[in-house]
Amino acid sequence: MKALRLLEWKSDPVLTEVDEPTPGPGEAIIRIGGAGACHSDLHLMREFEGGLLPWGPPFTLGHENAGWVHSLGPEVTGLEVGQPVAVYGPWGCGTCARCQVGTETYCENPAGAPVPGGGGGLGLDGGMAELMLVPACTRHLVPLPEGLDPVAAAPLTDAGLTPYHAVRRSWPKLVPGSTAVVIGVGGLGHLGIQILEATTASQVIAVDTRPEALALATECGADMTVTAGEGAAEAIRAATGGRGADVVLDFVGSDSTLALGATVARTVGDLTIVGIAGGSLPVSFFSVPYEVSIQTTYWGTRPELVEVLELAAQGRLRARATTFPLEHALDAYHAMEDGKLEGRAVITPSS
Numbered sequence: 001m002k003a004l005r006l007l008e009w010k011s012d013p014v015l016t017e018v019d020e021p022t023p024g025p026g027e028a029i030i031r032i033g034g035a036g037a038c039h040s041d042l043h044l045m046r047e048f049e050g051g052l053l054p055w056g057p058p059f060t061l062g063h064e065n066a067g068w069v070h071s072l073g074p075e076v077t078g079l080e081v082g083q084p085v086a087v088y089g090p091w092g093c094g095t096c097a098r099c100q101v102g103t104e105t106y107c108e109n110p111a112g113a114p115v116p117g118g119g120g121g122l123g124l125d126g127g128m129a130e131l132m133l134v135p136a137c138t139r140h141l142v143p144l145p146e147g148l149d150p151v152a153a154a155p156l157t158d159a160g161l162t163p164y165h166a167v168r169r170s171w172p173k174l175v176p177g178s179t180a181v182v183i184g185v186g187g188l189g190h191l192g193i194q195i196l197e198a199t200t201a202s203q204v205i206a207v208d209t210r211p212e213a214l215a216l217a218t219e220c221g222a223d224m225t226v227t228a229g230e231g232a233a234e235a236i237r238a239a240t241g242g243r244g245a246d247v248v249l250d251f252v253g254s255d256s257t258l259a260l261g262a263t264v265a266r267t268v269g270d271l272t273i274v275g276i277a278g279g280s281l282p283v284s285f286f287s288v289p290y291e292v293s294i295q296t297t298y299w300g301t302r303p304e305l306v307e308v309l310e311l312a313a314q315g316r317l318r319a320r321a322t323t324f325p326l327e328h329a330l331d332a333y334h335a336m337e338d339g340k341l342e343g344r345a346v347i348t349p350s351s
């Protein structure tokens, strides 16, 4: 079968021929319906190098996947061939305290995981191929709820789950009368806006530099849009009666977006850094409003993935996506690099 593989760091992935995987005990093979192209893959191709991570190339890209069970290894019960499923992407050891509650993102026994700190498409073979092997499949596969197909579900496993996790942890602050600011309306941000609208009563303000991204924000339910740059902080302050935003979700994470977030946060608010642009923010007694909590988040938990898929099945969450056949997967990344993608790119190896 064909697979889009990263063969070495700092290179474009290559479409190559590989052997079809066969499932061992506890494993499943998934026929991939959709594999989302994530911005973090560009970091894998452009910036990472040997020694930075406990894993490395070669491997097949694609860490947001959904499809149908193609075959099951021995000792697997509870799943059926042909069943539509989403793949929970972060693969931990399954037995540590974090993994026991479904937070495999922060597995504390990485030596016991299939690959330390990674998963399919992140060190092991991912979904940009017709078939994908999923280890410990009863833990790492979530059956799709009625009405949700794999192409629609795939981007939700990362681009939906990551903002869901970030929003959910701030739910207690997103009461009626509160304001949430979403910085960066890309693959994650446009879903973050929908998640805020579907699960909270807060006013949602979207910030981006691109007019088309702000138009997408409005389409996704944002109550107000603000062009990044001069005047943005004043506009947000004015829209909150001078108080500031209870929760700021920064899906970019650059010096300038972090500075904006710290400027517009309300006292006792949350500033959550999701984007991996690598900016930094000086934190001191005087640099942020009193009792503002600043945190990073990474991906999400398995129970949260169940909730995200449910939200989508209810019609309240939909990834704007452009599909690409596997043969043109590289075009998707190049379009992303040029800032020409609206929403998410989904590779469809089985179409």
Ligand SMILES: [Zn+2]
Residues within 6 Å of the ligand: 038, 039, 040, 041, 063, 158, 159
């Ligand atoms: Zn990702």
Ligand SMILES: [Zn+2]
Residues within 6 Å of the ligand: 092, 093, 094, 095, 096, 097, 098, 099, 104, 106, 107, 108, 109, 110
């Ligand atoms: Zn673990």
